[in-house]
Each structure stands twice: as C-alpha cells, then as structure tokens.
Amino acid sequence: MTSKSTGLNDERTVLTVNGLPKRPRVKDVAELAGVSVGTVSNVLNSRSSVRPEVRNSVEAAITELGFVRNTAAQALRTGLSPFVGVAVLDLTNPFFMEAAAGMEERLNNEGCLMALASTNSEADNEAHLLRSFAAQRVRGVLLTPTDSSLTTAHEIVRQGIPVVLFDSPATPPNMSSVSVNDQKGAELAIEHLLSLGHHRILFLNGPSHVRQAQDRHLGVNRAIKLASQNLQHTISPIELTEISLASFTANAARSELQELIVGSKLQVGRPTQLAPTAIFCANDLIAIGAMTALQASGIRIPEDVSLVGFDDISLAQQTSVSLTTVRQPMKELGWAAADLLLNSQSPSAPKNIEHKSFTPEVIVRDSTAEASASQ
Amino acid sequence: MTSKSTGLNDERTVLTVNGLPKRPRVKDVAELAGVSVGTVSNVLNSRSSVRPEVRNSVEAAITELGFVRNTAAQALRTGLSPFVGVAVLDLTNPFFMEAAAGMEERLNNEGCLMALASTNSEADNEAHLLRSFAAQRVRGVLLTPTDSSLTTAHEIVRQGIPVVLFDSPATPPNMSSVSVNDQKGAELAIEHLLSLGHHRILFLNGPSHVRQAQDRHLGVNRAIKLASQNLQHTISPIELTEISLASFTANAARSELQELIVGSKLQVGRPTQLAPTAIFCANDLIAIGAMTALQASGIRIPEDVSLVGFDDISLAQQTSVSLTTVRQPMKELGWAAADLLLNSQSPSAPKNIEHKSFTPEVIVRDSTAEASASQ
DNA sequence: CTGAAAGCGCTTACAG
DNA sequence: CTGAAAGCGCTTACAG
Numbered sequence: 001m002t003s004k005s006t007g008l009n010d011e012r013t014v015l016t017v018n019g020l021p022k023r024p025r026v027k028d029v030a031e032l033a034g035v036s037v038g039t040v041s042n043v044l045n046s047r048s049s050v051r052p053e054v055r056n057s058v059e060a061a062i063t064e065l066g067f068v069r070n071t072a073a074q075a076l077r078t079g080l081s082p083f084v085g086v087a088v089l090d091l092t093n094p095f096f097m098e099a100a101a102g103m104e105e106r107l108n109n110e111g112c113l114m115a116l117a118s119t120n121s122e123a124d125n126e127a128h129l130l131r132s133f134a135a136q137r138v139r140g141v142l143l144t145p146t147d148s149s150l151t152t153a154h155e156i157v158r159q160g161i162p163v164v165l166f167d168s169p170a171t172p173p174n175m176s177s178v179s180v181n182d183q184k185g186a187e188l189a190i191e192h193l194l195s196l197g198h199h200r201i202l203f204l205n206g207p208s209h210v211r212q213a214q215d216r217h218l219g220v221n222r223a224i225k226l227a228s229q230n231l232q233h234t235i236s237p238i239e240l241t242e243i244s245l246a247s248f249t250a251n252a253a254r255s256e257l258q259e260l261i262v263g264s265k266l267q268v269g270r271p272t273q274l275a276p277t278a279i280f281c282a283n284d285l286i287a288i289g290a291m292t293a294l295q296a297s298g299i300r301i302p303e304d305v306s307l308v309g310f311d312d313i314s315l316a317q318q319t320s321v322s323l324t325t326v327r328q329p330m331k332e333l334g335w336a337a338a339d340l341l342l343n344s345q346s347p348s349a350p351k352n353i354e355h356k357s358f359t360p361e362v363i364v365r366d367s368t369a370e371a372s373a374s375q
Numbered sequence: 376m377t378s379k380s381t382g383l384n385d386e387r388t389v390l391t392v393n394g395l396p397k398r399p400r401v402k403d404v405a406e407l408a409g410v411s412v413g414t415v416s417n418v419l420n421s422r423s424s425v426r427p428e429v430r431n432s433v434e435a436a437i438t439e440l441g442f443v444r445n446t447a448a449q450a451l452r453t454g455l456s457p458f459v460g461v462a463v464l465d466l467t468n469p470f471f472m473e474a475a476a477g478m479e480e481r482l483n484n485e486g487c488l489m490a491l492a493s494t495n496s497e498a499d500n501e502a503h504l505l506r507s508f509a510a511q512r513v514r515g516v517l518l519t520p521t522d523s524s525l526t527t528a529h530e531i532v533r534q535g536i537p538v539v540l541f542d543s544p545a546t547p548p549n550m551s552s553v554s555v556n557d558q559k560g561a562e563l564a565i566e567h568l569l570s571l572g573h574h575r576i577l578f579l580n581g582p583s584h585v586r587q588a589q590d591r592h593l594g595v596n597r598a599i600k601l602a603s604q605n606l607q608h609t610i611s612p613i614e615l616t617e618i619s620l621a622s623f624t625a626n627a628a629r630s631e632l633q634e635l636i637v638g639s640k641l642q643v644g645r646p647t648q649l650a651p652t653a654i655f656c657a658n659d660l661i662a663i664g665a666m667t668a669l670q671a672s673g674i675r676i677p678e679d680v681s682l683v684g685f686d687d688i689s690l691a692q693q694t695s696v697s698l699t700t701v702r703q704p705m706k707e708l709g710w711a712a713a714d715l716l717l718n719s720q721s722p723s724a725p726k727n728i729e730h731k732s733f734t735p736e737v738i739v740r741d742s743t744a745e746a747s748a749s750q
Numbered sequence: 751c752t753g754a755a756a757g758c759g760c761t762t763a764c765a766g
Numbered sequence: 767c768t769g770a771a772a773g774c775g776c777t778t779a780c781a782g
Contacts, residue, residue: 023535025759036769041761049767068534071510072456073759076448077774082511083458083490091476092689094467101466104492113507115458116491117479132488135446136457159443160398250693288693295695314467318625318663320670320695400775411753416777424751448775452758 013064024065033061044069075137083115084341085133085141087126088166091118093248094313095283095330096144099166102334103142110342112139121210123147134161140341142166148211150175162351164341167333168211171355176340178333178356182212185326185360186219189280189308192324192362194227194238197371198278198306203242204253204290205282216282216310217242241276245286253281253289261297277305277371284309284316287323291367295320302369312363322365329358388439399440408436419444450512458490459716460508460516462501463541466493468623469688470658470705471519474541477709478517485717487514496585498522509536515716517541523586525550537726539716542708543586546730551715553708553731557587560701560735561594564655564683567699567737569602569613572746573653573681578617579628579665580657591657591685592617616651620661628656628664636672652680652746659684659691662698666742670695677744687738697740704733 015022030037042050043058075081088096119126126146134156141163153163165177206213224238245252281287287309301321312327390397405412417425418433450456463471494501501521509531516538528538540552581588620627656662662684676696687702
C-alpha cells in the first residue's frame with residue numbers, strides 16, 4: 001500500500017508505505033511527472049533527446065519528491081562503480097597519506113570515491129582486502145603490495161579488476177605501476193655522505209622483509225662498492241654498519257639508537273676511530289627518532305654526526321635541525337597511480353599498461369655537514 | 376550466445392559470450408550444479424536448510440567457475456551497503472589518520488569498507504561529499520563537520536543515512552557524536568603553565584573559523600579568568616597574546632614565529648618584562664613548528680620558554696625536546712565513532728543516539744618547566 | 751528441503 | 767521524441 005502525503009513542515013510530497021516514509025524511485029518521479037521511467041532516466045543522464053517542457057516537469061517532480069538517484073543501482077546496471085579501492089601498508093604513515101591526497105585529487109575529477117584501507121604489511125590482510133574490493137566490483141585497485149608474489153592481485157586482475165601497483169617496482173605484464181627508484185635514492189644519499197668525507201656510516205634500515213628496505217639496502221651497498229673501487233689508493237676504507245629496525249617508525253629508531261648509545265655498543269658521534277660520523281635512515285620518521293636519541297645524548301647534528309632521511313615528508317623541514325633527505329614526490333606519485341588506473345579503462349586506450357618510475361633527489365638541508373678533521 | 380570452454384592453463388571452466396570471457400553469476404552456478412538460483416543463494420548465505428550433498432555440488436560448481444558473489448548487487452537487494460563514508464578535514468593530519476586507524480579497526484570486524492575523503496575544511500566539499508555518500512546509499516557516515524549548521528548532514532539523515540559526528544561537540548537530536556572537550560583541554564594546558572609560574576603566555580591557535588580553535592580559545596580565556604580572580608592580590612597579572620595561524624600546520628607556526636622573533640615584535644624567550652615565558656599551541660604540529668623556530672634562534676626549551684601542544688600524536692614523543700601536550704585518545708575516538716554508527720542500526724537498538732565526550736589529559740614531558748626567577 | 755517468481759533501482763536498446 | 771520491456775546480479779517470501 002503506497003500513499004502520498006504532504007508533510008506539514010516541508011513543501012515536499014512524502015511517499016509512505018504503511019505509514020513508513022519511503023525513498024522515492026525513478027518510478028515515483030515518472031508517475032508524478034506523467035512520463036515513463038525511461039524518460040526520467042534520460043533526464044537524469046542529461047540526454048538531449050528530451051523535450052525541454054518534459055524535462056522541466058520531470059525536474060519539478062524530482063525536486064518535489066526530494067528524489068536522489070541511487071548510484072549504487074546505477075553502478076550495477078552500467079557495470080561502472082564509482083569506487084576505487086586503495087590498499088596501503090599503513091594509514092598513519094605520512095608517506096602514504098600525502099600520496100593518498102594526490103590520489104584523491106585525481107579521483108575527484110572523475111567523480112570517483114576512494115575506498116581506503118591498510119594492510120598493515122600483512123599478506124593475509126592484503127588478500128582479504130583485495131577480494132572484498134573485487135567482490136564489490138570496484139572500478140580498480142591501487143595497491144602497495146606486501147605479498148611480493150602478487151598472487152591475489154593477479155587473481156583479481158583475471159577477474160577483470162584493473163590493478164595499479166603503488167610504490168612498487170614490479171613490472172607484471174598486466175598491471176601498471178608507479179614507483180620511485182629506491183635503490184638509486186639510497187645510492188644518492190650515500191654518495192652525498194661520502195662526498196662530505198664520511199667514511200664510517202650507520203644505516204638504520206626498516207624491516208628486512210619489506211621491499212623498500214631491501215632496495216635501499218642494495219643502493220647503499222652499491223654506492224659503497226663503487227666508491228671503494230675509486231678509493232682503492234686511499235688509506236681509509238669505508239665502514240658500514242646496517243641495523244634493521246622492527247618498523248619504519250620514529251619510536252623504533254629512537255629506542256634502538258638510545259640503547260646503542262647508552263650501551264656504548266656504537267660510539268656514535270664520538271671522535272674515535274670506530275664511531276660512525278654519519279647516519280643514513282631509511283625514512284624520515286626513522287631519522288626523526290634518531291635525531292631525538294642523538295640530541296638527548298648531547299650529540300650534535302651535524303657537528304658530531306650527519307643525518308640523512310628518506311621521503312621528504314612535510315615534517316622533514318620542521319625538525320629542530322632541518323633534515324637532509326631523499327625526496328620522493330609523494331603527491332605526484334599518488335596522482336600518477338590514480339591517473340594510470342583511470343586511463344587504463346578509457347575507451348581510447350583499453351588496458352594501457354605502463355610502468356612509471358620516478359627518480360628521487362637529495363634535498364640538502366642542515367643535518368649534514370663535512371666530516372670534521374677530528375673525525 | 377553463451378558457451379563454455381575449459382582453459383588450457385587452468386582447471387576452471389571459463390564462460391564466454393561471443394568469445395569474450397564473462398564473469399559467472401549465480402545462474403551459471405545453478406545450471407552447472409543442476410539446482411535453482413535460490414538454492415545457490417542459500418548456500419552462499421550459509422542457510423542450514425540446504426542438504427549437505429546439494430551444498431557440496433553447489434560449492435564444487437562455485438570453485439570450478441571461479442564464481443565471486445557480487446556484493447554490490449547483494450547490497451542493492453538487501454539494502455545494506457558495506458561502505459561507511461568517512462569525511463575528515465585533512466588526510467595528511469596525523470590526528471585524523473590515527474583516528475581513521477581506530478575506525479578501520481572497528482569497521483573491519485563488521486566486514487565494512489571505509490570510503491575515506493577529505494573536505495579540506497570547505498563546506499562546499501563537505502556538502503558534495505555527503506551527497507555522494509547518500510547517493511551511494513552507504514551504511515552510514517562519519518563526519519568531522521566544517522559547516523557548523525550541519526545543513527547537508529541533516530539532509531542525508533532525513534534520507535535515512537545515519538550520521539555520527541566525529542570530533543564535534545554538536546548534539547543534534549538525530550546524530551550521535553564523539554568529541555573531546557577541547558575547552559577543558561585548553562584549560563588544563565593553561566593551568567599546567569600557570570602552576571609552573573608562567574604569567575606571560577603566547578597562544579598559537581589555528582584558524583579562528585575552525586570550531587576546534589574557537590573552543591580552545593574559550594578554554595584558554597576561561598583558565599586565565601579563573602586564575603586572575605584567585606590571584607587578584609598578587610602583583611603580576613597574567614598576560615596573554617593569541618595569534619591565529621592560517622592552518623594547523625608546523626609550517627604555518629614556524630614561519631609566523633620566525634617572523635615575530637626576527638622582527639623583535641615579540642621578545643619570546645628573552646628575559647624581559649615583555650617576553651612570553653610559555654607558548655601553548657593548539658595542536659602538536661604547531662608546537663613542532665614553534666619548537667623549530669625557537670631552537671633556530673637559540674632559544675632553549677624549556678629553560679627559556681615552555682611549550683605545550685595538543686593531540687599527543689605519536690611524534691610528540693619524538694621531538695628533540697619531548698613535548699608536553701594535551702592528549703586526545705585518537706584511536707579510541709575513531710573506534711567509538713564507528714561503534715556508535717554500527718550500533719545505531721542494530722535491530723536491538725534502532726536509532727540509538729548517543730553523545731560521547733572524552734576528557735583530555737595533560738601529558739607532562741620535557742618541554743615545560745618552572746618559570747625561572749629571571750623571567 | 752527446493753524451485754519459480756518477483757523485486758532492489760536503475761539503464762538501455764528497441765519499437766512506435 | 768517517448769514508452770514498454772528486458773536485464774544488471776543478487777535475495778526473499780511463497781508454493782510445493
């Protein structure tokens with residue numbers, strides 16, 4: 001039983017079923033306007049075929065009923081969901097959130113909505129999430145992979161869901177990807193330190209099972225190997241100590257470094273033959289934690305020890321000593337990933353697979369300086 | 376024309392239409408299993424009514440076809456979308472992202488997906504976003520309002536979309552809300568500074584049109600008023616200077632403060648009668664920026680000037696001098712907001728409106744100390 | 751316990 | 767230019 005009643009405090013006609021209010025559908029609009037549902041749909045989709053007077057009466061009915069088109073039903077019918085799934089490693093990491101802001105910017109232009117979730121770097125979560133996205137028939141997925149085999153990602157691509165890898169250098173044939181050359185970035189950081197005369201370097205890396213940490217490890221070693229070859233004739237060899245932290249966080253870095261300093265296991269910043277004169281951190285958060293630990297022990301930056309980060313999050317300029325770091329263009333990365341996803345389904349270029357790699361650059365600020373004579 | 380073919384590199388039966396692969400539907404599963412679609416649906420929804428042998432054959436068909444149930448269609452039919460819309464002021468603000476992590480945790484338990492977007496503190500964006508969420512018939516919306524009139528929020532509530540206000544003290548009759556008593560928090564911060572003997576205080580607030588900034592302003596003034604009454608007999612009056620920054624960011628704070636120091640407009644940290652001996656910052660990011668500006672000018676914290684933040688983001692412990700701050704339980708706030716939303720639609724308690732207010736607490740760390748005699 | 755039918759709310763050819 | 771009908775992929779009473 002459907003009836004109409006006009007609310008008292010409202011100009012609108014309110015549809016009710018057995019007294020309960022009911023959201024109006026195209027059918028209700030059509031009835032009120034005295035046209036067919038097809039015509040209502042044509043008005044909703046701005047088809048020029050509709051006569052102006054008919055259009056007007058339909059629009060009047062829409063307003064009167066307070067009709068709001070159900071875009072979920074529209075999506076089911078057209079097969080085009082407005083949702084794009086985004087799975088990152090960690091919602092609270094500024095790197096991903098600045099990237100997400102870039103994604104959002106690009107997606108908004110297309111009227112897309114972002115379904116954002118974090119995998120917490122666990123393959124199980126990633127698999128579950130990707131399957132949820134696929135079941136929802138999202139328009140596509142932006143994924144920072146944890147599972148390097150990309151098993152589930154391939155699974156949903158086979159199901160017809162385009163996937164763009166974010167912050168991943170993998171180049172599978174059926175997924176686009178956007179990445180920064182992490183190895184090169186780490187190389188540049190070390191080269192910067194070597195050029196300042198630092199020969200004893202501490203490398204605070206992230207967890208060794210994370211790809212980003214692995215690549216930065218490779219870059220560090222490559223830079224040192226190259227430099228060692230060129231420096232064969234000099235007396236002082238390059239010494240590297242690498243520590244894998246439990247996470248890419250300031251907390252992990254601070255407590256680890258504090259322990260090392262207190263335990264005198266590493267004579268960081270002390271003018272001895274054994275002490276590192278520079279620290280390269282695998283991301284800015286680690287560098288911030290390291291800076292805190294160092295300053296708490298009275299070790300000066302950059303006089304006693306130079307410090308280099310990675311990412312260039314906005315806080316890198318705000319640390320007590322502004323941070324020299326390897327800049328990743330986070331917002332552009334996110335924007336580019338979203339762009340590749342949207343382009344991959346444009347009618348003009350279906351399945352347009354592309355692998356975009358950005359080259360990072362060293363931003364020199366105040367946390368690095370020449371290794372002093374005493375060092 | 377529909378045909379079946381068995382792929383070579385796959386055990387599965389692949390459905391095709393005119394040579395193009397086609398995703399299997401319940402109908403295809405039903406045909407292969409030799410049952411009706413209703414039975415397939417019963418299996419998918421684990422209804423105990425299905426005979427075990429029938430269930431088995433349906434499950435076999437599902438596996439063989441690689442069937443993935445379309446949850447968007449399911450949502451349309453059942454009227455229950457898995458999506459919850461979340462609209463925050465700024466994706467790159469750690470406060471919101473730590474809260475989002477809490478929301479995600481609660482929503483995941485319910486199998487919900489988070490549609491996350493930022494309004495950038497603009498009412499137009501907020502209105503647009505809320506309408507998109509409503510058109511998608513999301514299960515509910517978590518909103519940090521920019522538009523204090525809540526016009527669009529009310530609009531979608533009338534359409535049947537539950538809205539829970541996040542980080543908002545508004546108590547409309549038809550929306551739950553979760554908030555922290557910002558006024559109280561600011562009061563506590565000032566009381567802490569007064570108790571340390573600081574009488575000349577600089578207050579670096581956020582933009583004055585933002586509700587959080589307004590409430591913290593009220594709290595600051597209230598604390599000062601109360602203290603002034605109690606101190607009427609003492610000689611030294613309490614002096615407050617408030618500056619409204621353009622945004623709640625470290626950058627804004629640092630440049631503003633640097634300008635003040637360089638221009639000698641405020642003798643911050645100088646032992647004169649006019650210099651503030653303490654700074655209260657409306658959030659931790661502002662405090663981080665302030666810390667940088669102060670240290671860059673050789674002003675010591677807390678010896679020359681005490682510094683208090685607000686939020687207790689994880690970085691607050693990682694600043695060069697660890698930050699005394701007013702803690703908001705961000706993750707719990709997010710969790711509680713999601714919880715209220717989900718409960719509001721439980722059959723047991725429909726439309727269960729609740730207003731949760733959390734009380735903040737001062738976390739004393741190293742950035743505050745007693746006002747020294749010279750001050 | 752299972753099947754046939756109706757329907758969630760829309761859009762899209764196809765007639766007229 | 768507009769209407770009637772079929773269909774996107776599910777689920778849910780209702781018969782049997």
